[in-house]
Amino acid sequence: MVENASGSKTAFVNVRVLDTPGAPQNLIVREVTRNSVSLVWDAPLIDGGSRVRSYIVEKRESTRKAYSTVCASCHKSSWKVGDLEEGKMYFFRVLAENEYGIGLPVETIRPVKVSERPLPPGKVSVREVTGTSITLTWEKPDHDGGSKITGYIVEMQSYDSDKWSQVMVVKTNEALVTGLTQGEEYMFQITKNSLTLTWEPPLLDGGSKIKHYIVEKRESTRKVYSPVTTCNKMSCKVEPLPEGGIFFFRVLAENEYGVGLPAKTIEPIKISENRIIRPQMSTYTVQVGHDLKIEVPVAGHPKPTITWTKDGTVLKQTTRVNVADTAHHTTLTIKDATREDGGMYSINVSNTLGSKDCETDPMYNQTLVVSAGETFSLEANVEGKPIPTAQWFKGTVEVENSARAEIKNTDFKALLVVKEAIRVDGGQYTLVLTNVAGTKTVPFSVKVLDRPGPAEGPLTVSNVTEEKCSLSWLPPSHDGGASISHYIIQKRETSRLAWTVVSSDCVATMIKVTKLLKGNEYIFRVMAVNKYGVGEPLESVPVIMRNPFVPPGSPRELEITNITRDSMTVCWNRPENTGGREIVGYIVEKRDRAGVRWTKCNKRSVTDLRFRVTGLTEDHEYEFRVSAENAAGIGQPSPPTSYLKACDPTFEPGCPTNAHVYTTFSCVLTVFVTNLLQNLLRST
Structure with missing residues (x-):
């Protein structure tokens, strides 16, 4: 912007920073055979200002550390890696390449075993x-x-x-x-030998469609899970399994933002003949007035008998309660659920070989959804003899009377009232009833719709140079009851009060900030955004934009050799301090005794430790100095040499050689000495 007494004028300049691309996204193992693995991935979020022209696919065995290239120029977002050794474990990674170089890699999280299901038995x-x-x-x-x-x-x-x-x-x-x-x-x-697992989709999909599920297993004697397969359905047949083996299983859902938390089998499963598989149950959430449906997979041979109970009492078929059994499932349906339907539900599965019991997690939740600023109440009828005492907890902390939270418990009713709800009021509440006969807990789930909380810190600033840096953070612990859609990143110089937007639509929890000024001190902040608004900011500590390295020290021990009338050779040793980066070259300078300015001798950077200076004036005296250069710049020059004259070297004459007799007379002997024709010696 330019401004004078007549007004001001503003012009905009678009700057595109050219760099190597980021890491490819969502690397997935699509198919595994006895000698190949098929990989698919998505393009990088950041292309470095230039179109990604190809991908590099690499592999390594799990017992080695070095990757080897499978394909150096893959022009699509998938590749089938062949010629693998059956039975071995491999890691894979993919790197994107544009015209400015190769970017960061994305790797498979777990090793992949090159194997497949066995073929069917023969005749x-x-x-x-x-x-x-x-x-x-x-x-x-x-x-x-x-x-x-x-x-x-x-x-x-x-x-x-x-x-x-x-x-x-x-x-x-x-x-x-x-x-x-x-x-x-x-x-x-x-x-x-095989086992079929079934599960329900997660209650929260993270704001993105579930792409697939990852099924893993581990033996009871080990601590590490190994991948079994990925599937798009909510059931999976795991095979083959060794007879007598004891396994735990878990399933993880994955969307475009990553892999979620696992759902695990509660007890280990033994692979044996004529077994009953323990039905897996979990906490069920339903709002009052809605239908509750619990479907549980059951397997056993001979066919088992199934009995449902609630709080130890066998359930009876009514107009609201219905139990339906099929060959592989049992289903409990309760219409128009009320608070009294909450409790501990159990299944007993039995046949001639034995029986198994399974319980739901304590009480299904009744989710209460309120907007920020509203007042909500949690209440429950209380019965017991002697009359129980009631306590309210949020998480593991007991709720106490305050200006916003009011507890109104009586002998027959427990009531908690929270006024002007804010984001942190959402979560899991528990009513604990206690008397001499025992303890009963009733959970309540509250969701407060509000702007998200601040992102989880610290806001880390890394890879700092003179003009750019990288920021990273974690998602907020409170999302305000809605998924985080994106983040807003801002910056300001510590000498100013105004914030400038770096990015207003960042979907990842990291970003590369460019176009910064050398030597300036900056503060950065990040704000999460959901559909209810912009959350509170998370700020970084002040950071000065400078390279993490400095110019190198001075070259040492300068020496001048091979002096002629128009040239000299300058030799030196490396600096003791390289400044933290590799030295890329040296600069040689000269100065005439009759002059005052130093003149650069080399047009191109010198990488050797010697340089011949030409174009000198005969009989003039010169001094020389040398400076080293790295990525941070040119360092201090060395101390200058003493003055030396540009002239051809002179030497004292040597001794005569090869003397011989040329002519002999009776009175005169003439001797010629080669190489000294100007001297004539006589003797008599």
Whole structure:
């Protein structure tokens, strides 16, 4: 902006910073076979001001540290890595490249084992048949998928049924099936040890559609989970599993912003013949007046009997309560749920081999949604003998009477009133009722709709140079009841009060800030945004824009050699201090005794420790000095040499050589000395 007494004028200049691209996004292992792995990924969020022209795909074995290049010029966002060794574990990474160089890599989080499911067993043969039994044999699969076959599952189907039921699990290629009905027709099939997992989608999708689920397992004797597969459905068949093995399983949901928290099996599962799989339950959330539906997968052979209870009392079928059982699921449906429907629900699953019990988490939540500034109440009817005492907790902290929170408990009712709700009032509340007979807890969930809280600190400033730096932070602990849509990043110089917007639509929790002024001190701040508004800012500490390195020291021990009438050679040693960066060259200067200014001798940067200076004037005297240069600039010059004259070197004459007799007379001997024709010696 320019301004004078007549007015002002403003002009805008668009600046595009050219740099290498950022890391590619969302690297996913799409398919694994016995000798290949298929990878897919998304383009980088930051392309460095230039179109990404190709990707570099690399791999490394889990037992090694160095990556090797698979494809140096991939022009699409997917690649099938072939020629892998079956049974080995590999890491993979992808780097984007534009015209300014190669960017940061994105890597697979966990190693990928190159293997696949085994092929089906070979031909099944009937070796012996009796009235109530049959002996089966079969051939091994043509390929075991890269892992040892741990067992075979024998399944049976009667002639008048369309369902297969598991009969037994064996380790050999032979099975004796007993307990058959004489005269009935049966079909048999042989599979591998397996387990089917089912789950429900997460209550919160993070503001983005769930892309897929990651299924992992771990043996009970180990602490680390290993990946099994990724799937787009809410069920997965895990196979093969070793008979007798004890496993934990977990499932993680992934959206475009990353992988969420896992849902785990409550107890370990033993892979064995004729087993009952413990049904997995979790906390169910329903608002008063809505229908509650709990569907639980159940498996067992023989077919189990299922019984539902609430707080220890067997549930009965009513017009509101209905229990429906199928071959693989049991479903409890309660219409128009009330507060009294809250409690501990249990399932008992039993057959001739035994029984299992499973409980829901204590009480389903009744979620109360309020806007910021409103007043909300939590209440519950209280019954007990003797009359119980009531306590309210938020999280693990007991709620006390205050100007905004008022507790109004009576002998038969517990009531908590919170006035002018703010963001931090949202969360999990618990009513604890206690008497000599025991303790009962009732949870309540409250969501307060408000602007988000400040981002989690600290706001880290890294990779600081003279004109740019990088910022990173964590999402706010309170999102205000709505997903964070983006962040606003601002900066200001410490000598000023006004803030300037760096980015108003940053969706990641990191950003690269450019166009900063060398030597200036800045403060940065970040604000989260949801659909209810802009949250409170998180500020950084003041940071001065300067390189983390300095110019190098002075070269040492200058020496002048090979002096002629128009040239001299200057030699030196490296500086003791490089300034923290590599020295890229040296600058040689000269000064005539008759002059006052130093003159640069080399047009291009000198990388050697010697330089021949030419173009000198004969009989003039010169002194020289040398300066080193790195990325931070040119360092202090060395002390100058003493003055030296530009002239050809002179030497004293040497001794005569090769003397011989030329002519002999009776009285005169003439001797010629080669190389000294101007001297004539006589003797008599």
